Amino acid sequence: MAKQVKTNIKISNPLGYVLIFAGVISLYFHRNTADPFNAPKLWLLIVSTAWLSGYLLNFRKKNEAPATNNQKNLRNLLIVFQLAALWALICSDVKITAFFGENMRKIGFVTYLCFSVFMYFAAKYSIIEQYKKFYIYSSVTGLLFLFYGILQASGNDFVKWVNPYNSIIGTLGNPNFAAAFLAIFAVLFFSISFIKEFNLIARYLCGLTAGVFIYCIQLSDARQGILAAAVGLGFFICTLVYFRNRIIGLLLIVFSFILSTLVVLGMLQKGPLQDLIYKDSVSIRGYYWRAGINMFKDNFFTGVGLDRYGAYFKEYQDLNYGLKIGFDITSTNAHNIPIQIFATGGIFLGLTYSILMIYIFYTGLKSIRKFEGDHRVFFLALFSAWLTYQAQSIVSIENIGLGIWGWILGGMIIGLSGRSSDLNFEINTRANKSVSIQPILSFSVLIPVIVIVSKLVSVDNTMYQAQINYNPDNPETLVYAEKVLDTQFMDNEYKYSAANMMLRANGVDQGIVALQDLVKNDPRNTYYMLALAQALEYQTRNNESIIVREKITLVDPHNVKNYLQLGRLYKISGDFYRADQMRQKLISFAPNTEQAKAAQVELAIPQ
Numbered sequence: 001m002a003k004q005v006k007t008n009i010k011i012s013n014p015l016g017y018v019l020i021f022a023g024v025i026s027l028y029f030h031r032n033t034a035d036p037f038n039a040p041k042l043w044l045l046i047v048s049t050a051w052l053s054g055y056l057l058n059f060r061k062k063n064e065a066p067a068t069n070n071q072k073n074l075r076n077l078l079i080v081f082q083l084a085a086l087w088a089l090i091c092s093d094v095k096i097t098a099f100f101g102e103n104m105r106k107i108g109f110v111t112y113l114c115f116s117v118f119m120y121f122a123a124k125y126s127i128i129e130q131y132k133k134f135y136i137y138s139s140v141t142g143l144l145f146l147f148y149g150i151l152q153a154s155g156n157d158f159v160k161w162v163n164p165y166n167s168i169i170g171t172l173g174n175p176n177f178a179a180a181f182l183a184i185f186a187v188l189f190f191s192i193s194f195i196k197e198f199n200l201i202a203r204y205l206c207g208l209t210a211g212v213f214i215y216c217i218q219l220s221d222a223r224q225g226i227l228a229a230a231v232g233l234g235f236f237i238c239t240l241v242y243f244r245n246r247i248i249g250l251l252l253i254v255f256s257f258i259l260s261t262l263v264v265l266g267m268l269q270k271g272p273l274q275d276l277i278y279k280d281s282v283s284i285r286g287y288y289w290r291a292g293i294n295m296f297k298d299n300f301f302t303g304v305g306l307d308r309y310g311a312y313f314k315e316y317q318d319l320n321y322g323l324k325i326g327f328d329i330t331s332t333n334a335h336n337i338p339i340q341i342f343a344t345g346g347i348f349l350g351l352t353y354s355i356l357m358i359y360i361f362y363t364g365l366k367s368i369r370k371f372e373g374d375h376r377v378f379f380l381a382l383f384s385a386w387l388t389y390q391a392q393s394i395v396s397i398e399n400i401g402l403g404i405w406g407w408i409l410g411g412m413i414i415g416l417s418g419r420s421s422d423l424n425f426e427i428n429t430r431a432n433k434s435v436s437i438q439p440i441l442s443f444s445v446l447i448p449v450i451v452i453v454s455k456l457v458s459v460d461n462t463m464y465q466a467q468i469n470y471n472p473d474n475p476e477t478l479v480y481a482e483k484v485l486d487t488q489f490m491d492n493e494y495k496y497s498a499a500n501m502m503l504r505a506n507g508v509d510q511g512i513v514a515l516q517d518l519v520k521n522d523p524r525n526t527y528y529m530l531a532l533a534q535a536l537e538y539q540t541r542n543n544e545s546i547i548v549r550e551k552i553t554l555v556d557p558h559n560v561k562n563y564l565q566l567g568r569l570y571k572i573s574g575d576f577y578r579a580d581q582m583r584q585k586l587i588s589f590a591p592n593t594e595q596a597k598a599a600q601v602e603l604a605i606p607q
Helices: 015-027 038-058 071-093 096-102 109-125 128-153 177-190 200-220 223-244 246-268 280-298 307-314 321-326 337-370 373-393 400-419 438-468 476-488 494-505 508-521 525-537 541-556 560-574 576-589 595-603
Strands: 005-011 423-427
Touching: 005 525, 015 038, 015 109, 015 128, 015 400, 038 071, 038 109, 038 400, 038 438, 038 595, 071 109, 071 321, 071 337, 096 109, 109 400, 128 177, 128 200, 128 373, 177 200, 177 223, 177 373, 177 400, 200 223, 223 246, 223 373, 223 400, 280 307, 280 321, 280 337, 307 337, 337 373, 337 400, 373 400, 423 576, 438 476, 438 494, 476 494, 476 508, 494 508, 494 525, 508 525, 525 541, 541 560, 560 576
Parallel strands: 005 423
Antiparallel strands: none
């Protein structure tokens, strides 16, 4: 380890803000909104980023440590990443989705912009000597999340969720996300057991708590959480043992490599562990991945549009997916974060993201040996927890409450790695008497941001009011639906729900107009087009419906129900030739479906 040089530089270290903000974002939900999980987290993410930006915009930095080369490299990579994201945003066909993200996901341009700010902030203000501060702040978040998961598992959740999943959804809305979150904190709590500066009782309790985290993951029935935890804990243990006894460490690494290989083979339905590891969802994810890869190949430079995977999935899905899983079942995400970014953002965004993650991995792996004692254990814990996040990202969707920790951990790895071997700054624990312009800068950014966020809050509140007051027999339903359509920044999916409310409440004409506007705004969305076609057919406007359904065949070429109904409309209009074409089309790729059998009877050319 290089000799440390102590300086008299006084460090202003507001890293606690990042950890508090991240904890609140992860734990917060608002049940009285249309989207109780992701939308509230996005609001808090944007507001907290606005506050943090005041520190980054403050050029009076006499009381801050100078940036290291690693921090400068990270900053440059993040700038390039955001420029690539801006390019993808400009090229996206539906700007509001690209900017704020898909409905019930909220992983758009603004989310990754905020993630980037959090990552750089964590890199800028991380100090190895303050590892206790990190453990204290993060432990509060982890324990609260664990406690809520236990409440859910025991049937004592104070919120009665309409939940189609396992009961353990945490504050993230899905057991897979909850399990991955628990896995990250299991690694962090387990690492405390090896921090000698903590008293023995605290270390034992943290080790036991890590076991409770793992048990809660098991209760969630999300295997990806177990596998992610295995990656993080396995790396932590193998590396720690290696630095204490190289021979045993190497043997343990070889054993872990063999076991990992068997696990991967098991996921692919091969090897002795396939019965234990394999789930049908693994093969389904293969369909999602291949569709995303094909999207990227056909849209190499721009991608299909930020968070627009769902709009293109039907066009790129494998035929076997429809035959095996169902032609009506779709996906709005590749269930693999790197593939999702390549597919929706193109080569520039995907490549920059990959380089960023590789840089963090390489820097972190190289820097472990720079530390000693408790500092090494802490850095290894951060790196192992980050690997846990990366492991789950291979089979999962990005989530705000989960992803924020992955980006913070990555930033801390870069921040700590650059300072570990050359400088040991003196931490100033006394109040800084000089006047700081940071609050002024933060408030100047925060005020306009709060105005925008208030608009976003209004979006979900307006939709929620329409949902709870929905009654097809009450004329007020149309009034609430109109408010949804007229609200600024309204999500297209909410407008679609409002249009359906109108149709069911005898506002067919208004519903058709709303659907036509939606199709004009998003001409690839098959749900909008199918609803419009059905509404037009309800009014026997068959020629207009034919035009809509013909467009559906271009973006959803395997929709057997659409081909059958289109054939029926052709037959009604007297076009027996094209009706028979629909029959032949169905027989060509889905001969054993109910639709093909019905077409054989209904659509054959009369003799």
